[in-house]
Amino acid sequence: VLRDRRPRNCPPGPTEIPFFGGMPFVDEFVADKLKKNYGDIVMCRIGSYRLVLLFDYHVAKEVLARKEFADRPSFFENMNIDDQRTGGVLLSNGQQWQHDRRFVLRSLRDLGMGKSYLEEAINMEAEALVQDLRLYRAEAVMFPDSFRTAALNIIWQMVASTRFDLRSKEVERIYNLTKGFQRNFSVVNFIPTFIPVLDKFPEFIKNKIFGEDLFQKVLGEMRNVVRKTINEHLKEYDADHPRDLIDDYIKEMDQNSSTEGSLFRRGALDQIVNDMFQTGSDTINNILRWVVYLLARYPEAAKRMQDQIDSVVPRDTMVSLSDKPSLPQVEAFIMETLRYSSLLPIHVQRMATQDTTIGGYFIPKGTLLRVGSYSIHFDPRYWTDPEDFNPDRFLDPSGRYVAPKNGFMAFGAGRRQCAGEVLARTELFLFTAAIAQNFDVLPPPTTDLRRVKMTSLGGLRAPEDQELIYRPRP
Numbered sequence: 001v002l003r004d005r006r007p008r009n010c011p012p013g014p015t016e017i018p019f020f021g022g023m024p025f026v027d028e029f030v031a032d033k034l035k036k037n038y039g040d041i042v043m044c045r046i047g048s049y050r051l052v053l054l055f056d057y058h059v060a061k062e063v064l065a066r067k068e069f070a071d072r073p074s075f076f077e078n079m080n081i082d083d084q085r086t087g088g089v090l091l092s093n094g095q096q097w098q099h100d101r102r103f104v105l106r107s108l109r110d111l112g113m114g115k116s117y118l119e120e121a122i123n124m125e126a127e128a129l130v131q132d133l134r135l136y137r138a139e140a141v142m143f144p145d146s147f148r149t150a151a152l153n154i155i156w157q158m159v160a161s162t163r164f165d166l167r168s169k170e171v172e173r174i175y176n177l178t179k180g181f182q183r184n185f186s187v188v189n190f191i192p193t194f195i196p197v198l199d200k201f202p203e204f205i206k207n208k209i210f211g212e213d214l215f216q217k218v219l220g221e222m223r224n225v226v227r228k229t230i231n232e233h234l235k236e237y238d239a240d241h242p243r244d245l246i247d248d249y250i251k252e253m254d255q256n257s258s259t260e261g262s263l264f265r266r267g268a269l270d271q272i273v274n275d276m277f278q279t280g281s282d283t284i285n286n287i288l289r290w291v292v293y294l295l296a297r298y299p300e301a302a303k304r305m306q307d308q309i310d311s312v313v314p315r316d317t318m319v320s321l322s323d324k325p326s327l328p329q330v331e332a333f334i335m336e337t338l339r340y341s342s343l344l345p346i347h348v349q350r351m352a353t354q355d356t357t358i359g360g361y362f363i364p365k366g367t368l369l370r371v372g373s374y375s376i377h378f379d380p381r382y383w384t385d386p387e388d389f390n391p392d393r394f395l396d397p398s399g400r401y402v403a404p405k406n407g408f409m410a411f412g413a414g415r416r417q418c419a420g421e422v423l424a425r426t427e428l429f430l431f432t433a434a435i436a437q438n439f440d441v442l443p444p445p446t447t448d449l450r451r452v453k454m455t456s457l458g459g460l461r462a463p464e465d466q467e468l469i470y471r472p473r474p
Ligand code: HEM
Pocket: 064, 089, 090, 091, 101, 155, 275, 276, 279, 280, 281, 283, 284, 287, 343, 344, 347, 348, 410, 411, 412, 413, 414, 415, 416, 417, 418, 419, 420, 421, 423, 424
């Protein structure tokens, strides 16, 4: 207990109980209270770990770029489906992470991230989405399943050359797997991770109390889906015609098969594909929920966007990336959606790999680190009237789009900045433009959208399920 005492000159924070720690769970509201009580750099205990939360943009940007904060926590490896548990991008560290991240960025770029091939694929999906929304005939419906399928289709086409029908049942099955963690897991499941002594309990007790077998079951199901897809690719692989990210990787494995210690390994590929699934579909699905919710809640902003689209693109033509410079209203709406939604309100954990300091405070090795992007995005030091949804904040007096200089943290920063940012922004632009061009999104008559609560499922902040009307524009 004595050894466990808080070291001197650590950042301020709530009282700790030696050995057991402090708070079990931090969401954006808890984080906001911590910021109000203790300032921009706060330390709290989560079980046996110490966690530093950063709430100031400049501090966060500087710290995220540092080498000693580039790692994810070591317990992330428990969620890795690689047999060596070191592969992939999101959960891994060190040489294998660098290697796999470089491969993923290169492969996504070669497959068209930000290029016309990708634009075609996204616009095909956007067109299918528009057709699907028309099928509801302006009746009030909950957020449609087609959002999640369209999102999954883009990443899955790049990774595995597969596209699903927007109402496919197969997608529901795959998607439920990626949601499995979120739906089935509460903070209780992670208690043994944070209080390692509990990990020594007998298996049946851990299963009963902490649902550990459920965790392994979901992980196993994901591993099966991923492995089946890769095995099919291995059978069909043609070295002269690589089709997608999996083929690109198989090619590298082939070419490096005689190199001893090559990091191109089957297990790493399993986890890379899993990463793409986990990071590439639900993020877009949830940000699309935000887009339609905000279109319905702020009809004046929607109208300004629609008027501009109509003045640039004929109604029967899809908006393209080359129209972007002429559509600052769309760009501004998207930036404000990213700020206002703060989709990842508290970013993915990093971990200090050595004793270090932040803002003059001592940070011991092994301390977890998270950035409170929700607090940063609503910080009056960087944003005027931050509680207002106001796309105009990104437009200059002549209506030109102006990128924010400070205070924006939606995709993280530094070495582990979101690997799919370009893809996400491209999807967001084309999907938002397609929906606004084709529909007036409206609340059902007696619904007050200001009352809609936000959920934080799996760490993604989004409006809870909500009926909206997608009325085709005349
Ligand atoms: C609006 C959508 C998205 C948002 C707001 C978002 C945000 C983020 C954030 C905040 C991080 C953590 C960065 C850090 O630790 O500093 C991250 C990591 C990551 N994102 Fe995204 N993301 C989005 C969409 C995507 C998409 C579509 C992909 C698909 C490829 C993707 C792939 C990844 C990966 C692979 C990582 C891990 C990077 C690493 O650890 O090196 N993200 N994202």
